[in-house]
Amino acid sequence: MNSGKAGILIVDDRVENLRALEAVLEPLGCRIVTACSGRDALKLLLEEQFAVILLDVQMPEMDGFETASYIRDRHRTRAIPIIFLSAVSTSADHVFRGYEAGAVDYIVKPIDPVAIRSKVRVFLELYERGE
Amino acid sequence: MVPARLPVVVYAPTPPTAREQRCLDGLEGRVLIAAARSPEQLLEEVSAFLLDVKAVLADPAAPPEPVLAPGIFEGKRVLIVDDDVRNVFALASALEAHGMEVLYAENGVQGIQTLQANPEIDVVLMDVMMPELDGYETMRAIRALPEFSALPILAVTAKAMKEDRDRSIAAGASEWMTKPVNPDELLALIGIWLYPISELEPQVAL
Numbered sequence: 499m500n501s502g503k504a505g506i507l508i509v510d511d512r513v514e515n516l517r518a519l520e521a522v523l524e525p526l527g528c529r530i531v532t533a534c535s536g537r538d539a540l541k542l543l544l545e546e547q548f549a550v551i552l553l554d555v556q557m558p559e560m561d562g563f564e565t566a567s568y569i570r571d572r573h574r575t576r577a578i579p580i581i582f583l584s585a586v587s588t589s590a591d592h593v594f595r596g597y598e599a600g601a602v603d604y605i606v607k608p609i610d611p612v613a614i615r616s617k618v619r620v621f622l623e624l625y626e627r628g629e
Numbered sequence: 630m631v632p633a634r635l636p637v638v639v640y641a642p643t644p645p646t647a648r649e650q651r652c653l654d655g656l657e658g659r660v661l662i663a664a665a666r667s668p669e670q671l672l673e674e675v676s677a678f679l680l681d682v683k684a685v686l687a688d689p690a691a692p693p694e695p696v697l698a699p700g701i702f703e704g705k706r707v708l709i710v711d712d713d714v715r716n717v718f719a720l721a722s723a724l725e726a727h728g729m730e731v732l733y734a735e736n737g738v739q740g741i742q743t744l745q746a747n748p749e750i751d752v753v754l755m756d757v758m759m760p761e762l763d764g765y766e767t768m769r770a771i772r773a774l775p776e777f778s779a780l781p782i783l784a785v786t787a788k789a790m791k792e793d794r795d796r797s798i799a800a801g802a803s804e805w806m807t808k809p810v811n812p813d814e815l816l817a818l819i820g821i822w823l824y825p826i827s828e829l830e831p832q833v834a835l
Binding site: 541544560568571573574 | 722
């Protein structure tokens with residue numbers, strides 16, 4: 499199932515955020531796939547596996563929590579680590595909801611590039627070791 | 630040769646001939662002979678039969694076994710055509726748990742393209758209520774292609790109205806179901822359509 503190189507899925511409804519994160523993570527040298535909605539993310543997840551998903555919480559139509567619940571309900575995608583990205587301050591309630599939805603991490607924007615690169619690198623390595 | 634533990638449903642909507650009856654007599658007790666007049670009735674009879682099979686096979690000492698023989702869905706490919714991927718995600722889990730590969734298309738045009746690019750697809754689940762090229766049109770277009778004339782297509786309708794059902798069958802559906810799709814019912818129907826009766830006909834030595 500984990501065939502091919504580890505890939506990152508970035509989901510955010512704002513294109514400028516997707517471009518910014520792509521630039522930050524590009525030095526990791528892995529495949530980066532972007533989606534601008536929860537639904538587009540689900541379509542991509544039907545076709546391929548990813549080592550980690552960066553998931554914006556505040557999205558129109560289907561927010562990050564709802565998207566994560568679909569991802570978690572499917573056996574094949576249940577174990578993919580999800581890092582939530584939020585513009586809202588980390589109120590305990592919001593963070594708790596994030597972890598309930600299956601997040602392994604919850605990061606508040608604006609994002610520290612060094613921090614997010616190391617966090618993502620960890621999951622890429624875990625994925626490749628897990629084969 | 631019918632594997633001993635594989636439940637068999639013989640669908641006999643018209644009374645069997647004498648020769649057919651002799652074949653069926655030999656299978657009494659191991660198969661369900663369904664003479665249902667409608668898909669819902671058929672589904673009811675099959676579901677009840679499968680529950681009976683489960684009860685018969687149940688043995689407290691033995692480890693729990695799946696009702697359907699393991700492996701019958703392994704590697705089978707199902708194409709789901711639905712404009713809302715969320716519906717698909719929920720079903721995918723159930724189908725993938727049985728080893729099936731799920732392909733997705735979000736509209737009729739993509740559905741036909743995906744089918745032509747993947748002719749080894751074993752069954753199609755078609756949402757009839759889609760914008761633009763709706764499910765009925767899509768099914769007609771698929772049936773117009775000779776290589777897909779025998780492909781099982783299960784239509785998914787919003788309501789159990791007779792017009793929707795008749796329209797689905799007229800457009801080329803093999804079977805129909807209503808939303809929301811129950812994963813266990815879907816698996817039962819896929820099982821029936823993947824293993825057509827003609828392939829299970831007993832070898833009668835004359």
